[in-house]
Amino acid sequence: MNAIEISQLSYxxxxxxxxxxxxxxxxxxxxxxxxxxGPNGAGKSTFISALCGLIPNFKGSIVYPNTSGKSKALIDxxxxxxxxxPQEYAFYPxxxxxxxxxxxxxxxxxxxxxxxxxxxxxxxxxxxxxxxxHKAKNLSGGYKRRxxxxxxxxxxxEVLFLDEPTVGIDPESRAVIIRLLESFKLQxxxxxxxxxxxxxxxxxxxxxxxxxxxxxxxxxxxxxxxxLLTVRFNxxxxxxxxxxxxxxxxxNTYQIVLNSPEALAAQLQQLTQxxxxxxxxxxxxxxxxxxYNHTQALK
Amino acid sequence: MILNSLKKEALIILSDIHSIGVLLILPVAFxxxxxxxxxxxxxxxxxxxxxxxxxxxxHLYVTAYQQYLQQQGFIISDKNNAADLxxxxxxxxxxxxxxxxxxxxxxxxxxxxxxxxxxxxxxQLVHGAFSKLRLHAxxxxxxxxxxxxxxxxxxxxxxxxxxxxxxxxIDKHDQSLASAxxxxxxxxxxxxxxxxxxxxxxxxxxxxxxxxxxxxxxFPISTxxxxxxxVSAFCLLSSIQxxxxxxxGIFAVPVLTAQPAITVSNWPIYLLSGLVIVVSANAxxxxxxxxxxxxxxxxxxxxxxxxLLAAVSGFMVPMNIMPEIMAxxxxxxxxxxxxxxxxxxxxxxxxxxxxxxxxxxxxFSAVSFTMARYLFVMKIRxxxxx
Numbered sequence: 001m002n003a004i005e006i007s008q009l010s011y012x013x014x015x016x017x018x019x020x021x022x023x024x025x026x027x028x029x030x031x032x033x034x035x036x037x038g039p040n041g042a043g044k045s046t047f048i049s050a051l052c053g054l055i056p057n058f059k060g061s062i063v064y065p066n067t068s069g070k071s072k073a074l075i076d077x078x079x080x081x082x083x084x085x086p087q088e089y090a091f092y093p094x095x096x097x098x099x100x101x102x103x104x105x106x107x108x109x110x111x112x113x114x115x116x117x118x119x120x121x122x123x124x125x126x127x128x129x130x131x132x133x134h135k136a137k138n139l140s141g142g143y144k145r146r147x148x149x150x151x152x153x154x155x156x157x158e159v160l161f162l163d164e165p166t167v168g169i170d171p172e173s174r175a176v177i178i179r180l181l182e183s184f185k186l187q188x189x190x191x192x193x194x195x196x197x198x199x200x201x202x203x204x205x206x207x208x209x210x211x212x213x214x215x216x217x218x219x220x221x222x223x224x225x226x227x228l229l230t231v232r233f234n235x236x237x238x239x240x241x242x243x244x245x246x247x248x249x250x251x252n253t254y255q256i257v258l259n260s261p262e263a264l265a266a267q268l269q270q271l272t273q274x275x276x277x278x279x280x281x282x283x284x285x286x287x288x289x290x291x292y293n294h295t296q297a298l299k
Numbered sequence: 300m301i302l303n304s305l306k307k308e309a310l311i312i313l314s315d316i317h318s319i320g321v322l323l324i325l326p327v328a329f330x331x332x333x334x335x336x337x338x339x340x341x342x343x344x345x346x347x348x349x350x351x352x353x354x355x356x357x358h359l360y361v362t363a364y365q366q367y368l369q370q371q372g373f374i375i376s377d378k379n380n381a382a383d384l385x386x387x388x389x390x391x392x393x394x395x396x397x398x399x400x401x402x403x404x405x406x407x408x409x410x411x412x413x414x415x416x417x418x419x420x421x422x423q424l425v426h427g428a429f430s431k432l433r434l435h436a437x438x439x440x441x442x443x444x445x446x447x448x449x450x451x452x453x454x455x456x457x458x459x460x461x462x463x464x465x466x467x468x469i470d471k472h473d474q475s476l477a478s479a480x481x482x483x484x485x486x487x488x489x490x491x492x493x494x495x496x497x498x499x500x501x502x503x504x505x506x507x508x509x510x511x512x513x514x515x516x517x518f519p520i521s522t523x524x525x526x527x528x529x530v531s532a533f534c535l536l537s538s539i540q541x542x543x544x545x546x547x548g549i550f551a552v553p554v555l556t557a558q559p560a561i562t563v564s565n566w567p568i569y570l571l572s573g574l575v576i577v578v579s580a581n582a583x584x585x586x587x588x589x590x591x592x593x594x595x596x597x598x599x600x601x602x603x604x605x606x607l608l609a610a611v612s613g614f615m616v617p618m619n620i621m622p623e624i625m626a627x628x629x630x631x632x633x634x635x636x637x638x639x640x641x642x643x644x645x646x647x648x649x650x651x652x653x654x655x656x657x658x659x660x661x662x663f664s665a666v667s668f669t670m671a672r673y674l675f676v677m678k679i680r681x682x683x684x685x
């Protein structure tokens with residue numbers, strides 16, 4: 001089941017003469033964690049902004065299948081079900097952790113009787129209990145990140161967007177946030193988050209969207225589980241049509257993506273038919289880093 | 300939601316020493332300084348002016364004139380250099396005083412030690428003393444005054460005849476005598492109330508800069524709803540500020556500046572007026588807040604407009620000594636209407652003026668809030684998270 005269906009999404013900022021999002025069509029699976037990777041300026045944050053409804057005049061369509069009220073603006077349709085964790089700290093630094101949560105909670109349509117339980121739950125989940133009465137401006141970077149996430153949780157969202165939630169914090173706080181994201185997955189929330197930390201994306205995400213120059217490529221989990229075969233010949237082979245070439249690099253090295261051990265065996269057998277000498281051959285699991293590098297190499 | 304918004308805005312303002320300074324300390328300081336500065340005006344200032352009456356003769360009338368001037372409050376000197384005001388009488392003054400004086404025959408030399416604002420009052424008093432002197436001469440001439448009586452007795456007789464206070468009933472509140480307090484306290488209360496523009500603008504800019512404003516877009520609250528919640532919160536804070544400034548103005552300022560006390564003549568009207576003033580101050584503040592995008596702009600535009608409006612509203616220079624064109628401009632300023640409402644509430648003798656200016660302020664607030672809401676919604680709509 002899809003949480004969000006995106007079709008031919010394009011957007012150009014008024015001050016730019018290029019598309020920050022260009023013809024993006026993909027589906028976000030419900031109750032899955034989708035990582036969004038790509039270099040700075042590739043369109044990741046714009047993509048999340050568009051999905052949250054913060055960009056009003058985009059081309060194409062964004063559909064939340066379970067949302068009614070098509071006549072209204074996207075942001076009005078999705079306000080109740082999506083939450084955003086911006087990269088910057090978006091809270092009131094002069095207020096304490098608890099005061100911040102109280103204030104944002106007061107903006108939601110949640111009955112007062114539920115507040116106490118919800119707040120206790122959020123504080124426990126985000127491991128903020130020990131600093132709940134501290135002013136936000138006095139918190140460490142890690143706690144600030146957690147407060148940033150905690151505020152997004154007061155809406156009890158079905159879909160959570162996080163923009164680089166682990167940037168600029170120590171490994172301990174990062175581990176807490178990773179645990180938090182994993183717990184959201186277990187709770188059945190749909191997560192989308194951008195990150196430059198490919199290892200954490202690999203660890204948490206089911207699907208990966210790689211952005212480059214406003215264009216997106218979706219890689220589902222099974223693609224990450226493919227096998228990557230690397231073969232190096234002594235000279236350029238004449239005919240490799242039988243191989244699904246994933247990438248050709250210098251010195252006659254070829255990378256081939258295979259989706260099963262059986263396919264690997266078949267490919268190895270065919271490779272023995274190639275006239276040229278194979279200097280080196282090895283295989284490994286495909287990785288997010290490789291997907292990322294491959295996408296960035298494509299022009 | 301409103302209670303939590305009020306709590307949030309209050310906590311933010313209380314944690315910001317600069318906002319408290321702008322809202323409370325600045326106006327109180329102005330009230331004290333300006334009341335104290337103005338306390339030396341009028342009668343007290345006259346008592347510091349030295350007058351020399353210059354005449355080629357040493358006649359009874361010269362002595363009498365000096366005494367009449369002294370009764371008006373001037374200090375009489377016999378040295379030209381020490382005098383702030385030199386009155387040069389013509390030759391044969393004694394003979395000319397009743398019928399022989401020609402136009403401009405008495406010369407007044409006013410030194411720069413008498414300020415321009417004081418000069419009209421000084422000239423009035425010199426004229427008053429001279430009128431008594433001419434009556435003195437006339438009564439001697441027709442024999443109604445005993446020529447043989449000592450000069451002091453003659454002067455007392457003249458004073459008795461010219462004392463007209465008993466014929467007048469002055470329909471004014473006693474506190475109108477407290478001119479310095481009555482001028483300063485309303486003006487600087489209003490100045491402080493309208494300075495809400497800075498905390499409002501800075502709060503909005505902070506929310507814009509720290510991302511909370513754009514985050515709020517994703518919360519289930521409309522921009523208009525958020526706008527009016529914020530307006531309500533700041534109006535309540537301004538109301539508290541109004542009450543605090545009023546109490547300081549009534550009880551502390553007169554004591555600290557050794558000036559006569561002032562009281563509110565009609566508390567219900569005063570509080571209603573305060574509410575309308577608070578609303579109009581916030582209406583103006585939210586227009587500015589919706590327009591500015593940086594702290595620098597907030598300080599220049601917010602603070603600058605407030606100071607400019609105060610300057611043309613008779614706060615810094617009293618309206619009665621302004622050129623007519625400036626006084627006309629001032630009469631269209633919401634700060635002027637607000638200060639006049641407060642002043643009239645203290646004096647308590649001009650309810651129709653209060654209602655007229657309250658109506659003006661309500662219209663101003665309605666137009667300003669409509670404009671501010673539109674600008675605020677546009678500002679939020681343009682915000683992008685990137």
